[in-house]
Amino acid sequence: MTLALQLASVALLLAAGAYVVAVMDGLVGAALSGAPQPRVLRQPLERLGRRLVQQKTETEKPDRVTRVLAPALYAALAAAGLSVVPLADDWAAVDVEAGIVLWGSVEVLTVAAVFLHGWSPNSQLPLIGAYRYVAIGLSAMLVSMFVLIGVALPAQSLNIGEIVESQRSLWNVVRQPLGLPLFLVLGLSVSLRGPLDYADSADIAGGTSAESSGSERLVWQAARSAMLVSFAAMASAAFLGGHSGPWLPGPVWLLAKTTLLLAVLVVLGHLLARALPSRMMTLMWTVLLPLAFADLAIAGLGALP
Amino acid sequence: MTAIDAAFWALGLIALAAGYRVFRTDSMVRASFLLLASFVAVGAIMLLLAAEYLGFATIFMMAVEMTVMALFMVMFMMNPAGLNPMNMVHQPRLAAAAGIAAFAGLAVIPLLTDFPDRPADRQADPIAALGNELLGGSMLIFESAGVTLLATMIGAVILSSRSGRYGPSDHGSVPPGLEPGGEPAGRRPKSEQRDHSDGGGHAS
């Protein structure tokens, strides 16, 4: 019974978060394009309606199983990621000791889900998107893992609750100043956004979702937003002290920090240009990865007794 | 039968079925992800066995490995979905016999031997125990594993890179001459008499 309640609360949070992301997208897009958008609050719902009634297109000889499973897997991964983030003292939907490692698996399986989504329609452009995303997505994940190890060091635990607890006196964003910016790169990557959207980009006509429409597209796009929400919640727990804060109850603090990070990510996604894959690869391995090592070294020095 | 038992059998079945399908499908991408499914099921069984860290680490590592493997498949066989049906099996009978023999031989051990029933203490913190073991009593093993992995990385890069010791490895690579423009130094590979375009290289 409690399990059902916990799962329901995670699903509800994700759905609400996905809606907020869609509204933010509309607002930021309107501000940057200089064109006022009508009905920003209603537009996500209208899109939802369209995708519900639109035909689901078929391609020649697709891999039917993975075509259905990949978007579902993506959404499930977003839920799994959010479920280990504690919303209040001692209250996470799923309290696992190795929460950080679980989040790592979520990151990697996301890459697998995106690959399968691009591979399954049996079409050229989606496959190109899937193919090049794997290279970039895995590199971003590698960087994030070092950053997350750095976060686990002061807490002396892989548990997210313990990590939040370890930031009572000082947030990790101050203690490890390189951590959060490096981690945000991953957020843009797992949700296929802006400068790290190598899978669903415009240059390949929508990439892995170039062949999807209707309900399939609905699930995929919702999962992308949900993954961003899940990431923002994780980042606020790992770097901004999660649910801890004075005066207000824990969940409110977590919500506020998550929303702030969401806004930052949405703005970055709309503002920054996507680099050529080869340049991004070079950036990841020659700049971001050494920076992640430096972050880990700083974390290690700070954790010395 | 408890819920844990039911979950174990279901996951075990998934692990075995997916593992078997790996060798029965005609698309290598499917094969990679079936293998991943098998590993994820095994990782989940580990979670049931209270090995939280190992379970997630298995899923994590195998997801990376299998995605890279699938990428290799696309790189070497850029065919969006499903390959031409091809029979890539040899000595199937021998292989099946060996497989069954291996299973039977291994299955006999737990069935015939009486192992003590000493389950791990679920209250204890296995992750901390593993950490203390890795950086305490078994530090040497842990460090050797680290050095091995480093050597692997270097070896893999050298093996797969284009440049050989004396130039691009896909061109016949020969050592430089003793005097400028002279005959290559060193022992001459036998194949050179047979096949000039394909002189001895480091891969032979």
Next chain:
Amino acid sequence: MAVAALTQRAHHCAAAARVPVYPVVGVDARDRVETLLSDPALDSVASPRQAAVLLVAGALPSYLGTDLKRLHDQLPHPRTTASWCAEPPPIPASLTLGNGISPSDALVAAHGELYLGRRESESDLLPDEPPAPWQGVGEHGQGGEGMMGGKPFGRPMAMTGQDPRDALPLDAVTVDAGPFLSTWPPGLKLRLTLQGDVVTEAALLHPPFRQTEIEAPFRRALREPVAIAELERARAAHHLRALARFLETRELRALRMRFIRKADAVVAGELRTLESLRRYFRLSGAALAIGRGLGTPTEGDCACLQGPALRAAGADRDARTDHPVYRRLGFRPVCGGRGDTASRLGQWLAEAEQSLALAEAAGDVRAEFPDGIEGPTGPIRDAAGELPSWDLESLLTGLEWDEMVAVLASFDVAALRQVRPAVPAELADQGEHS
């Protein structure tokens, strides 16, 4: 009951949504379509699978009819086709724009009717056949030949080919891309051999369509005096639109919209400085994102280019230099780039700023240019001879897909039209994808 009510609700929601439009742009229609699609009620989508309305604008050659029909059939139901200034429409269109009521209102109305069931969704134009026939072919009926070759399940089988970069020969597959691919110059069709996302071979099958809407004042200036300010504003608008198209390839849809809207404001004379646009361009890191040295034509090819692309390669050839009016305004051509993609973009931005400054300085000076005038993409003369062809194919060879798209977006249509197709367009094998 509840399900029916919910479905009803979903249809109503869908009818009110922004109209997802997939534009098919023909001859001399691109600027118009871009301005139309900058209406917030319309949403220009990247793939036909996401669209409800197929907008066919401008004249299209009839030999592209099959491509267009295939594109039409890729739209999911409910769908409708709108033709705009395409006489006669190359495919049956249930809606014709431009008769009194504003095009965007007409599209919004049609989209609403479509989802409320008051307008019939269009049926397929081509029989539902696989892109390449495969059923029953080959020993297993899968369309392949042995272990390699053939078109198993309707897709061409990859074959091993040479890799131009590190000599690891991986499997390559040949596909036709275009002529209606979004973010490509409309009409451009290339036959590409791909290894992963690396282009190992490129052949031009069809050049992009002519887009000379913006040149109208320049052509007028060949015959009668025209205000310098008008000419220079048109030039600046052209360059801003070109930059906008490039920004789209960098996933910056909002900024692209900003540039297009500013281009329209420039033409209308409402914008006097590009300071804020330059700031956004720099902030986005668009130039950093592509780096230096990408897509530099050979020296011989550079000499064949015209206009900004030529000046971006360091030449100071500009027909304005010798004109007395421009000389009085203190005009000096902007030049001295490295000839790569980034310098072509920088050239557009710098020239747009220079043009606005010239327009300010010129006031209402009018001038005539009987001997030819420097247009936004190169000199415009009455008796224009055949321009020399240059080698786009080898420029694209060895690039990754994204690099290729960036390079293509850094040339104007006029430069791409100088390239001679490898195969006459009418004879080229009809490809498989939009």
Next chain:
Amino acid sequence: MTAETVWLVAAALIGIGVYGALSQQSFVMLMMGLELIVNGVLLAAVGFWSLTAAGLPKGQLLAVVAMAVMAVEMAIGFALVVAVYRRRQVDMTDGLDTLRQ
């Protein structure tokens, strides 16, 4: 879920892995067979640790070593595939007959 049942599943995984490794011609498929064998070993080790060794830390260590073996096998395996492919254009074990020079 007893130690015996866990080991039965592990033994079956190893058996399937042996079948795969011996029957497949493609290098990569062969590697998949090997991976499946190590997978079985991993499961057996964790089962041992959890159900009969009373949570002895060394049991987990065994599993960690098995994982390292898997990583090494895969990295070197892929590098070999690429190296052989570069020279020979083959990715099948039978193609290696001619590698002897």
